Amino acid sequence: MRSFFMPFAIYVLGLAVFAQGTSEFMLSGLVPDVADDLHISIPAAGWLTSAYAVGMVLGAPLVAMLSIRWPRRRALLIFLLTFLLAHVLGAMTSSFEVLLGTRIVAALANAGFLAVGLAAASAMVGSQAKGRATSVLLSGVTLACIAGVPLGAVLSEFWGWRSAFWAVAIVSVPAVIAILCAVPASAVDPNAPTARHELRALRTPRLAVTLLLGALVNGATFCTFTYLAPLVTDVAALSTNWVPVALALFGIGSFVGVTIGGRFADTKPLQLLTIGAIALLGGWLLFALTAANPITALALVFVQGTLSFAVGSTLIAQALYAATDAPTLAGGFATAAFNVGAAVGPVLGGIAIDAGLGYRSPLLVSAALVALALVSYSVARNAAHRSNHSRGRSPESF
Known part of the structure; x- marks a missing residue:
């Protein structure tokens, strides 16, 4: 029987990811205060969010490549201290x-x-529990959506936007100390793969498809999440007081989703991806049809948050499984792919709204992105099944 608990060091990494997730998303609630304090326009302050997204997309593979020969504890400390x-x-x-x-x-x-x-988390748990380790790390992001971002908004309300930045820095301190104490120290392995070796290992159709699916699913998620407030107030006809409730429901759903992903991503990934993606597509379509009903809308916010992160976290784990000879760069490219989705999804939703299609339209765009992911997944799985069958390998190795 597998142990329910992960090594303590993985929970430490989750704490650091919580601080980083809070930082990534908290600017959405701080932009007006930043603009007023620094005497700039609100659109200019919005560049702070865009700059972070671009840094995540471009930085994930590049910085991972830079640090590939560093001992992992040293790399984690350098990045977290920076x-x-x-x-x-x-x-x-x-x-x-x-x-x-x-x-x-x-x-x-x-x-x-x-x-x-x-x-590092994958290495600590062995070759058969990457999904569970991934879910613990990603739970830090979901908890940031539930607690970190609202807390940042509250701090900003009472003590200004700078207090939110100080809070992120303070939360990072115990993570630094815990990494020093909990993450195993390791010397550089002279036989460890070089950046060139890892790049060669990334040239697999399975990984390319997995990254594409991740970008599409995450694009669908953030396409709707970005415009959740007008969806709640203008379509569901709820007061603005319900917007934080909807955001909290989405955050709680995302936490449930990564927990489900951690439970099944290692043992039944194909079933989770297939059933989860079909349910996700149906959920976006149902949401578009029933968004005017407040009770249904709020329920589907939770359901879609759960499904989105269950499928998304499983795809990240599958990226790590698809490139076992390139563990660092696989994580970097997975991070980049998901942030591409997070950047492109809201743009597509905004285009639909600007075209006069209303605030329901991002839901239909989300459905279209998941439908495209399902088609891509079906084609790739069939191709992998035929290839594996001809080689006498298990079809479960998508």
Whole structure:
């Protein structure tokens, strides 16, 4: 029987990811205060969010490649300390340009930490529990949505936006100490794969398809999540007081989703991906049809958050399984792919809204993205099944 608990060090990494997830998403509630304090326009302040997203997309593979020959504990500490110091500087500066720079640096450090953290967590649990380890790390992101981001907004309300930056830095301190104490120290293995070797190992159709699916599913998730507030107020006709409730329901659902992913991603990934993606598609379509009903809308916010993160976390685990000879770069490219989805999804939803299709339209765009993922998955699975059958291998190795 498998142990329910992961090594303590993996929960430590989850704490750090919680701080980083809070930082990534908290700016959405701080933009007006930042703009007012630094005497800039709100659109200009919005660049702080865009800069972080670009840093995550570009930084994940590049920074992972840079650190590939570093001992993992050293790499984790360097990235987390850089992330912490970027927030200290951001909290102290009165220059928008400096603040923008700290967001890019923090994003690069976040991307590197997540890539190395995924590889380190997988190594600590062995070859058959990557999904469970991944779910613990990603639960840090979901808990950030549930607790970290709202807490940042509350701190900003009482003590200004800088207090939210200080809070992220403070939460990172115990994670630094715990990594020193809990993550095993290791010397550089002279036989460890080089960046060139890992890049060659990434050239597999299975990994390419997995990353594509991850980008599509996450694009669908953030396409709707970004416009959840007008969906709740304009379509479901609820007051603005219900927006935090909807966000909390989505966050709780995402936590349940990564927990489900951790339970089944190692043992029944194909079943979870197939059933989960079909249910996800049906959920987006049902949401679009019934969004005017407040009770149904709130229920589906929770359901879709659960399904999105169950499927998404399983895809990240599958990326690690697909590139066992490139654990660090696989985590980096998985991080980049999911952030591409997080960046492109809201753009597509915004295009639909600007075209006059209303605030239900992001739900239909989300459905279309999941449908495209299902088609891609079906084609790739059939091809993999035929290839594995001809070689006498198990069809479960998609």
